[in-house]
Amino acid sequence: MVDTETINENERWAGVYKLLDRNSLIHPEFEPQEEIKEFIKSCKILVIGAGGLGCEILKNLALSGFCDIHVIDMDTIDVSNLNRQFLFRRADVGKPKAVTAAAFVNKRVQGVTVTPHYCKIQDKDENFYQEFALIICGLDSIEARRWINATLVGMRDEDDPDTIKPLIDGGTEGFKGQARVILPGITSCYECSMDMLSKPTGFPLCTIANTPRLPEHCIEWASVLEWPNKHGDRKMDTDDPKDIQWLYETALARAKQYNIQGVTYSLTQGVVKNIIPAIAATNAIIAASCCNEALKIATTCAKNLNNYMMYSGNDSVYTYTFEHQRKEDCPVCSNSATKLDFKGDKTLEEFMDYLKEKPDIQLKKPSFTLGGKLLYMQAPKQLEETTRPNLAKPLKELFASGDEITITDATLPFSLQAIVSFL
Amino acid sequence: MDAKTQKYDRQLRLWGNSGQDALESAHILLVNATAVGCEILKNLVLPGIGQFTVIDQGTVTQNDIGSNFFLDFESLGKPRAERACELLGELNEDVKGHWIAKDILSILKEDPAFLAQFSTVIATNITRETAEKIAALCWVNGQQGVDINTIPAGKKKTAFVWVKTVGFIGAARIAVPEHTIVETHPDNVADLRIDTPFPELIAFTKSFDFNTQDGLEFGHIPYVAILLKYMEEWKQEHGGKIPSTYAEKNQLKAAIRSGMRSADDENFEEAINSVLRSCQPTVVPSSIKEIFNDPKCVNLTSESSSFWILARALKDFVDDYAKSAGLLPLSGTIPDMKAQTDSYVTLQSIYKAKAKQDIQEVSKIVDSLLESIGLAPGSIPLQEIETFCKFSAFLKVIRYRSLEQEYNQPKIKQIASWLSDPDSIFPQYVLLRASDSFYDDHGHHPGEGENWEDDVDQLQGNVNILLQSWGLENDTISKDLTHEICRYGNGTIHNIASFIGGVVSQEVIKLITHQYIPMDNTFIFDGARSVSAVFAV
Numbered sequence: 001m002v003d004t005e006t007i008n009e010n011e012r013w014a015g016v017y018k019l020l021d022r023n024s025l026i027h028p029e030f031e032p033q034e035e036i037k038e039f040i041k042s043c044k045i046l047v048i049g050a051g052g053l054g055c056e057i058l059k060n061l062a063l064s065g066f067c068d069i070h071v072i073d074m075d076t077i078d079v080s081n082l083n084r085q086f087l088f089r090r091a092d093v094g095k096p097k098a099v100t101a102a103a104f105v106n107k108r109v110q111g112v113t114v115t116p117h118y119c120k121i122q123d124k125d126e127n128f129y130q131e132f133a134l135i136i137c138g139l140d141s142i143e144a145r146r147w148i149n150a151t152l153v154g155m156r157d158e159d160d161p162d163t164i165k166p167l168i169d170g171g172t173e174g175f176k177g178q179a180r181v182i183l184p185g186i187t188s189c190y191e192c193s194m195d196m197l198s199k200p201t202g203f204p205l206c207t208i209a210n211t212p213r214l215p216e217h218c219i220e221w222a223s224v225l226e227w228p229n230k231h232g233d234r235k236m237d238t239d240d241p242k243d244i245q246w247l248y249e250t251a252l253a254r255a256k257q258y259n260i261q262g263v264t265y266s267l268t269q270g271v272v273k274n275i276i277p278a279i280a281a282t283n284a285i286i287a288a289s290c291c292n293e294a295l296k297i298a299t300t301c302a303k304n305l306n307n308y309m310m311y312s313g314n315d316s317v318y319t320y321t322f323e324h325q326r327k328e329d330c331p332v333c334s335n336s337a338t339k340l341d342f343k344g345d346k347t348l349e350e351f352m353d354y355l356k357e358k359p360d361i362q363l364k365k366p367s368f369t370l371g372g373k374l375l376y377m378q379a380p381k382q383l384e385e386t387t388r389p390n391l392a393k394p395l396k397e398l399f400a401s402g403d404e405i406t407i408t409d410a411t412l413p414f415s416l417q418a419i420v421s422f423l
Numbered sequence: 424m425d426a427k428t429q430k431y432d433r434q435l436r437l438w439g440n441s442g443q444d445a446l447e448s449a450h451i452l453l454v455n456a457t458a459v460g461c462e463i464l465k466n467l468v469l470p471g472i473g474q475f476t477v478i479d480q481g482t483v484t485q486n487d488i489g490s491n492f493f494l495d496f497e498s499l500g501k502p503r504a505e506r507a508c509e510l511l512g513e514l515n516e517d518v519k520g521h522w523i524a525k526d527i528l529s530i531l532k533e534d535p536a537f538l539a540q541f542s543t544v545i546a547t548n549i550t551r552e553t554a555e556k557i558a559a560l561c562w563v564n565g566q567q568g569v570d571i572n573t574i575p576a577g578k579k580k581t582a583f584v585w586v587k588t589v590g591f592i593g594a595a596r597i598a599v600p601e602h603t604i605v606e607t608h609p610d611n612v613a614d615l616r617i618d619t620p621f622p623e624l625i626a627f628t629k630s631f632d633f634n635t636q637d638g639l640e641f642g643h644i645p646y647v648a649i650l651l652k653y654m655e656e657w658k659q660e661h662g663g664k665i666p667s668t669y670a671e672k673n674q675l676k677a678a679i680r681s682g683m684r685s686a687d688d689e690n691f692e693e694a695i696n697s698v699l700r701s702c703q704p705t706v707v708p709s710s711i712k713e714i715f716n717d718p719k720c721v722n723l724t725s726e727s728s729s730f731w732i733l734a735r736a737l738k739d740f741v742d743d744y745a746k747s748a749g750l751l752p753l754s755g756t757i758p759d760m761k762a763q764t765d766s767y768v769t770l771q772s773i774y775k776a777k778a779k780q781d782i783q784e785v786s787k788i789v790d791s792l793l794e795s796i797g798l799a800p801g802s803i804p805l806q807e808i809e810t811f812c813k814f815s816a817f818l819k820v821i822r823y824r825s826l827e828q829e830y831n832q833p834k835i836k837q838i839a840s841w842l843s844d845p846d847s848i849f850p851q852y853v854l855l856r857a858s859d860s861f862y863d864d865h866g867h868h869p870g871e872g873e874n875w876e877d878d879v880d881q882l883q884g885n886v887n888i889l890l891q892s893w894g895l896e897n898d899t900i901s902k903d904l905t906h907e908i909c910r911y912g913n914g915t916i917h918n919i920a921s922f923i924g925g926v927v928s929q930e931v932i933k934l935i936t937h938q939y940i941p942m943d944n945t946f947i948f949d950g951a952r953s954v955s956a957v958f959a960v
Contacts, residue, residue: 007496012489015914019590022875022910025903026951056921059492063917080432083469086514110496174437175929175939211643213767214759241424258764265424270436277436280466281932284925292591292918292950302591302951309953313929314608316942319955 007110016065019301027302036299040065043133043298047071048121048148050097052278053138053170055087056287058101061136062109064295069105070132072117072124073098078239084280121148126155134166134297136290138283140276142197142362143411145169149182149190150332150413156185168293170286174277175313179289179305180324181297184333187307188324191332194360201274202357215255215262219271222250238273247272285311337404337417344396344422348376351395351420355407361416363409370399370406378410396422427517434470442606442936443471447517449935450474452541454527454557456481456507458915459588460547461493462924464507467931468514475511476521476541478530479504490915528553531560538581543931547586551830551859558583558598558826582934585826586927589858589868590911591950592851593923596960597930597941598826603730604819605811606938612813614754617650617701618665623773628652631766633682641684645762645770646693650701653679653694666702675702690761707741707751708816715741717820725796729803732796733811734818736788740781752781752812782812823944829960835893841958842899848949848956850900854908857885870909878909907951919950 010017021032045066047057050073061069075097077088087104088097098116105114117124121144129135129151139145149167157163167182169190182189207213208220227236227247237243248268255263269275289309296304308324311317329338342351348368355361368375375398376390377383390398399405401422408415428435435443449472453460456479464475483498483506491507498506508522523530527546530537538544538560546557561583582599616624628651631644657675658665666672676695683691707715714720715738719731740747755778757771786808790800811818841849861869861882869875869882883905887897926946933941948955 006499008485011485014486015490015590015916018870018875018910018912018914019916022912024910025906060918060921063490063492079426079429082430082515083432083434083471086465086469089513090516108492108495211762211764211767213762213764259768260764266428266432266435269432275433275436278433279437279929279932280469281925281928284462284466284921284928286925288918288922288925289953292916292922293953295916295918296951305953313926313933313939315940316957317926317930317946317955318957319948321952321954 013065016295020299024302030300030302036301037065040295040298041067044068044070044131045294045298046129046132046135047138048135048144049073049138049140050087050101050116051075051081051138051140052084052280052283053172053287053290054097055085055101056283057136057138057170057291058087058105058114060288060291061294062105062112062114064291066294066298067112068115069112070115070117071098071102072119072121073101074118074120084278084283086280126151129155129165130163132165134168134294136294137167137169138287138290139169140171143364145190146194146411147413149184152182153184153189153191153333154414158185166297168290168297170290172278172282172286174279175282176311177282177286178308178310179286179293180308181293181305182307188326189330189333192327192330193308193324194362197359197362199357199359200362212254212258212260215251215260215264215267216271218251218255218258218260218263219247219268221254222247222268223272226250226254236272238269244269244272282311282313285313331416332414337419340418340420341423342395342420344401345394347392347394348398349391352376352391363407364411366407366409368405368407370403375399375405395420431471438932438936438938442932442938445936446471446932447473449542450476450540451931452538452544453477454544454546455479455548456491456494456503457547457588458487458491458917458920459586459593459923459927460545461491461507461511462921463545463547463586463927463931464511465493465514466925466928468511468518468520470932471515471517472935474519474521475508476523477504477508477511478523478525478527479507480524480526486915490917490920492917528556531556535560541581542935543582543584545584545586545927545931548588549585550862552863554585555826555830558585562598562600562825562827582931583826584927584931586923587855588915588919588923589855589908590914590916591919592855592908592911593919593926593948593950594852594855594946595923595927595930596826596945597934598823598944599934600822600825602821602823602934602937602941603728604821604933604937604940605730605733605814607814607817607819608939609814609817611758612754612756612817613758614705614816615647615697615701615757616705616750616753617647617654617697618703619705619748619750620651620655621777623777624651625655627770627773628655638684640763642688642690643761643763643766644690645766646690646697646760647757647770648766649679649682649691649694650697653682654701665704666698672698672702693760705750707749711737711751711816711818714818714820723792723796725798727796729807732792732803733785733789733808736785736792736808737811737815739788739792740785743784746784747781751815752785753778754813754816755779756813778812782809785812819940821941821943824959833893834960838893838960839895842895848947848952848954849958850904851947851949852945852958852960853886853889853900854882854904857882857889857905858908860885860889868913870912872912875909875912876906879906882909916950919948922948922950 020036024030047054050071077092077095077097079093087101092100096118098118102114102116152165152167155163164184170179203217203220208217212218248265251268252263293305296302306323308322310320329336331338355363365378367377374387376387404417404419406415407418451472453464456477481503483494483501483503487494493507493510502524504522504524508520512520544561561581580599585596587594628648631648635641666675676698679694714734720734723735755775757774789803793800793802841847858869869878883902886900890899930941933939942957943959945958945960
């Protein structure tokens, strides 16, 4: 048995140190210096998410020579995580992901300290995020990405380069994924690329209620319409097998009634939990891309990705690397209002539904104001009731074409200024 | 839901139980417990392959634990194979791990048939000589001393995967004589036959009253019926032909639009949006015709795999015009569309019934083919025939070039064309090849030592010799790049190992499950530029 003192840093990190000690004719601007090695040891890096991508990211950062790593995650470990979240074992089910992942990496990789934060990203303030040299996201939620993106863009002070926190974001689905580098205020931000997302899946209420055709319609009926009918105020717990079983049986009965085939327990779970297929292999690819960029940004030993790489493994192996452009009227990183076109004779409610579905807006519960005038407020209850009649009114009765309205939503850390032109 | 289904839920949604069964019966051999090798195994142990074996004769060094997550501080000085096997085995209690602390070449010398027990052999950071030897044995599957008939069907071939990482560069190469795929997972399998409707479909269309006064009813006529009605009218006016030019397709769209009662008739919008695709004549795709003409399809023997027997049955079905109208079996899948429940379910069952009828015809042909080659009718299960028919337009056969062909019969024209593209990363392939020659010449890797820049000129010499052997000019590869390879000094960067580990494990999963389409045949990634490409060398 060898003791800690026998670790030879130069031998251990030989691969990375060659990159840092040697000049490059391809990247002539890179100057090898000892300080760079010190920097990766001492700088603080934040990992958001300790799931499929997060486990990989923590491992990769630890084996890149980063020693002060923080991880934030509000989730606990589920059995279905074990097929890819390799820092967890069956005995860990139910424990906080951040704490378990940190403990594993700390034990496996000598000299590395991973500090866990078992909470929501929204629980931390700007002072917390200000401490980090860069931030890597391995999230499966659009809402959380929008939040951290807007927060980091908002933190940037043009006169102080230290306030630019590079954000590296990864995402996967099945055999596909993407990795990107966001330099807040410099490159395109997460909000700039919202239109690349597909329409949020959802079925029209009238289809679910009156003309179901797919097994998914029957499942939505069970969860959206039948659940509140039968259970009143009790909230559905999609992690509770009993609740899923109830939904499955209810959906199945409706499917039988309508002669629709294909309702299964697994599909029920997939629809109500919006499950995205996930495998270790794809997470490894995307997390490695993210951490490779982190190492390049932290050391300047090679040019970092500018600024987006897509990966697809369904048919052969295909990557596409390109520069995603900033959106001129980005509600987060530009100073101009977003332009929207909508028919003036449609109602505010129809306008609201349109905004919920529009891929680059995707609001959940928007409120609308015009100057100081309240058009519709989701809360408090009293205001909601007094502004509710406006929902049925056509837009042209509420404001004029070309007016700038303000849209806020509890899920977003910014308000959307929109100039609405009537079609 | 049982415990296993719960654990594997997120992957079963991709490859289903059949894919999972294939994984669980796979035995993977890893040659060399390198960082990339262990990363590959991690991504295969987690989803539950049956067994893995690690072969490595070395012991764990400081450098190993700096780049390999599955060798830790306590492993220093111990056999790499043993420790990697232990730490990888912890990832999944359902997977069996084995290790051998020996040199692969000496194992093969004693037992040339050794590799035949594995479904896939993954060799990482090996010399060219070792690669050629293992690849050749996998190719013929170490037949000396092995009775090929005792190997269960489907296991007769051992896929070979070569993997290497150097600094920011990673590469992988697949070599297997033939790989066939039924479940290629195309984005869309809908096959509506609007251009060549079968009688039941026409009858269905006629059942709708387009003059109905009931707005709800009108707004719920399925778009397939709308499209067919207007398509049939068009055909009557145009001598039975479907629209072929852009202008004609627009005319059909306009005709449909004229039938709309309000701008909000979603079903009509759906019909208009489907015009372009429905005007593509339904034919047997050329890729499938190629499969039909393949000697393995034409000449069945008792050794033929079920893929080729089914392909032949498909061919015979298509050739029997009375039964198939010269078309592939119907997939039987329709997209969702605005419709009342009853009419949608009816339409769905019409397509399903026709698909079932086609499957029955193919199934009969399969049984008579089986009999004709001396195999038992029914030995190919109906479920397999159903899947084959459903995806029959998307079947895929990949025949890889062997390493021997890559080295001895280079595709010179192709190589010249790859190198003529200034953005190509084919130069990285050339540099990896030249690095192998450098190692043969000097006994160390380019840039490995302290005086690393001294190796640049010599490596450039190896590059030039290789280029000359292809009849290409010396200056095709920039010396800056050669310098960069020496900068890497054969060092391992964990991120690159993990990236390639992810890519290779995806490819191995595709090879084992015979689902999705693996790359043909060499993948190169340059992490300095964050770009990659696949070359069929």
